[in-house]
Amino acid sequence: MTATHAPPEPGRTRPRARVTGMSPGRLGALLVSPTILVLGLVVAYPMLAALRQSMYGEPGLVNGFVSDEEPYIGLENYTSALFGPSAERFWNAFYNTSFFTVTTVLLETVIGVAMALIMHRAMRGRAMVRASILIPWAIPTAASAVLWGWIFYPDGVANAILPGAPILWTTEGFQAQAAVIIAEVWKTAPFIGLLTLAGLQVIPDEVYEAAKMDGATAWRRFWHVTLPLVKPALLVAVLFRLLDAIRMFDLPYILIGPRKDSVETLSMLVHDEATANLDYGAAAAYAVLLFLYVFAVVFAFVGILGADILGDRAALRRMPVRRRRLLARGGKP
Amino acid sequence: MTDPTTATAASTNREPGRSIRRNLPVYIGIGLIVVYCLAPFYWMAVSSLRRTNDIFEVSLFPSPVSFENYAAVFDPSQGFLRALGNSVVVAGTTTVVALVIAIVAAYALARLDFRFKRLVMTGIIATSMFPVVALVVPLLKLFTAIGWINTYQAMVMPSLSFALPLAVWNLTAFFRQMPAELEQAAMVDGCTQGQAFRRVILPLAAPGVFTTAIIVFVITWNEFLIALTMVNEKSMQTAPVAISKFVGASQFVTPFGSQMAAGVLMTVPLIILVLIFQRRIVAGLSSGGVK
Numbered sequence: 110m111t112a113t114h115a116p117p118e119p120g121r122t123r124p125r126a127r128v129t130g131m132s133p134g135r136l137g138a139l140l141v142s143p144t145i146l147v148l149g150l151v152v153a154y155p156m157l158a159a160l161r162q163s164m165y166g167e168p169g170l171v172n173g174f175v176s177d178e179e180p181y182i183g184l185e186n187y188t189s190a191l192f193g194p195s196a197e198r199f200w201n202a203f204y205n206t207s208f209f210t211v212t213t214v215l216l217e218t219v220i221g222v223a224m225a226l227i228m229h230r231a232m233r234g235r236a237m238v239r240a241s242i243l244i245p246w247a248i249p250t251a252a253s254a255v256l257w258g259w260i261f262y263p264d265g266v267a268n269a270i271l272p273g274a275p276i277l278w279t280t281e282g283f284q285a286q287a288a289v290i291i292a293e294v295w296k297t298a299p300f301i302g303l304l305t306l307a308g309l310q311v312i313p314d315e316v317y318e319a320a321k322m323d324g325a326t327a328w329r330r331f332w333h334v335t336l337p338l339v340k341p342a343l344l345v346a347v348l349f350r351l352l353d354a355i356r357m358f359d360l361p362y363i364l365i366g367p368r369k370d371s372v373e374t375l376s377m378l379v380h381d382e383a384t385a386n387l388d389y390g391a392a393a394a395y396a397v398l399l400f401l402y403v404f405a406v407v408f409a410f411v412g413i414l415g416a417d418i419l420g421d422r423a424a425l426r427r428m429p430v431r432r433r434r435l436l437a438r439g440g441k442p
Numbered sequence: 443m444t445d446p447t448t449a450t451a452a453s454t455n456r457e458p459g460r461s462i463r464r465n466l467p468v469y470i471g472i473g474l475i476v477v478y479c480l481a482p483f484y485w486m487a488v489s490s491l492r493r494t495n496d497i498f499e500v501s502l503f504p505s506p507v508s509f510e511n512y513a514a515v516f517d518p519s520q521g522f523l524r525a526l527g528n529s530v531v532v533a534g535t536t537t538v539v540a541l542v543i544a545i546v547a548a549y550a551l552a553r554l555d556f557r558f559k560r561l562v563m564t565g566i567i568a569t570s571m572f573p574v575v576a577l578v579v580p581l582l583k584l585f586t587a588i589g590w591i592n593t594y595q596a597m598v599m600p601s602l603s604f605a606l607p608l609a610v611w612n613l614t615a616f617f618r619q620m621p622a623e624l625e626q627a628a629m630v631d632g633c634t635q636g637q638a639f640r641r642v643i644l645p646l647a648a649p650g651v652f653t654t655a656i657i658v659f660v661i662t663w664n665e666f667l668i669a670l671t672m673v674n675e676k677s678m679q680t681a682p683v684a685i686s687k688f689v690g691a692s693q694f695v696t697p698f699g700s701q702m703a704a705g706v707l708m709t710v711p712l713i714i715l716v717l718i719f720q721r722r723i724v725a726g727l728s729s730g731g732v733k
Binding site: 143400 | 469475603708716
């Protein structure tokens with residue numbers, strides 16, 4: 110009896126007993142609590158504060174007296190943004206944001222998938238391609254914006270290469286939007302390519318061979334075999350790119366500049382309202398509307414296309430494929 | 443281990459004669475991809491090495507090669523070195539804090555069953571979808587009120603809003619890939635779950651932790667909006683803000699040469715990191731699925 114109660118290192122057993130005494134449920138809750146606490150502090154609290162702030166106006170004259178207090182104005186910031194005096198600027202930013210999001214993500218996906226297909230077929234030089242494809246990803250957006258500003262300068266290299274009269278890229282108009290789109294796609298298409306390549310690599314060759322035997326053309330093999338199989342990886346990549354594009358700020362801000370109608374995105378509008386106009390209420394209202402927009406896109410994407418953001422469905426699907434692949438290779442002489 | 447290159451190489455070896463001709467389009471495609479990815483960066487490097495008088499030349503090589511732009515960047519009046527230092531502090535602190543908090547959470551999410559686990563996971567992924575600018579507005583007001591404007595913590599704290607979910611996500615995917623038998627064996631040998639985590643899992647997970655650290659560092663290093671909003675003093679600017687506000691000898695001439703040199707300087711450390719650890723980064727990016 111005494112022997113069982115005499116552990117060699119008494120100091121070590123006590124915490125062990127305590128930890129084993131803790132159920133996995135409580136241990137789990139304990140381990141995730143710092144994360145929840147920090148996210149509550151830096152995400153949930155500001156979000157709630159923004160919601161509250163969006164109902165307040167600018168401090169100013171109240172009943173003839175100068176007041177430091179921000180007056181409560183209910184939904185006036187929202188009605189002003191949607192239908193009132195700020196509507197024109199808001200809807201312009203909304204349109205720009207949507208336009209940039211749709212065009213850049215579409216181009217990125219097409220170029221990225223094409224890149225992945227090429228890389229997948231490359232036998233040699235794959236390490237070099239992978240290294241070069243990571244470089245646009247690693248370049249800070251600020252540096253890339255400055256770089257593209259230099260490329261698109263009136264006397265810059267873009268106009269030197271392109272035929273015809275020089276284009277004033279960074280002035281208001283469609284050319285400014287095109288400059289933003291080109292610079293954004295350059296930086297992010299390789300990223301989609303990389304993630305799609307990872308998805309392609311878990312497809313067993315046997316699937317293609319079977320399709321080939323059944324007489325499927327290259328295009329049909331791509332459309333009916335490759336694409337459905339990379340769809341889970343691709344959808345998640347595209348969703349995260351979409352969310353990034355809706356929040357676009359750095360690139361148009363540095364490349365073209367703030368307060369330019371043709372490239373002002375919702376993020377730029379919020380930032381300008383908060384820092385230049387110091388109208389926190391209006392800025393918060395725009396921010397809440399932007400958040401609702403993001404939320405709607407996620408909801409639509411997950412609901413309609415079935416994007417698997419939590420990753421557990423994909424993990425389930427990937428497991429047997431990988432195992433099948435190992436088995437198939439093991440069976441080969 | 444699961445190397446798909448060997449599988450594809452094996453299948454083409456069956457037809458050695460035709461492979462080169464058949465693969466010509468692939469090689470052309472590879473060449474196009476490399477040029478597409480590298481040409482703009484190459485242009486930045488070439489422009490940074492031109493003299494101010496040659497800056498508008500469009501030759502592919504700088505002649506003569508000049509380092510005057512780099513000298514201009516390092517000029518103390520430009521304050522770019524200080525900005526690089528600020529970036530190191532902000533991105534480094536954010537990365538360390540995010541990783542320390544994320545490791546334990548990711549382990550719990552990958553290995554333990556507890557109530558509301560799905561809810562917690564959904565919550566963490568949802569926070570990474572919040573528009574940063576929406577968080578910046580109330581935080582700007584708060585930090586102004588408590589005198590945090592122009593401080594490091596005013597940049598680190600909001601940066602955690604995207605760094606932490608990203609780190610948790612990447613590490614959870616990484617812990618999930620590790621066989622559960624490892625801890626079970628350790629626990630059979632008398633370790634508690636906590637000891638199994640510290641002595642068995644953590645050392646084995648080091649590569650995953652390291653990869654996640656690099657990815658988080660790169661993303662935080664690139665952060666612009668928070669640093670722009672929370673700081674209005676030049677000495678506290680981070681490198682991305684500094685490069686966007688570069689001033690030349692006269693305010694009407696954009697100093698493209700020194701901007702390019704600064705761009706090269708703030709990109710090269712990342713490129714070196716990426717080149718050394720490219721295999722792991724690609725694996726980390728694709729398992730995390732985020733960013």
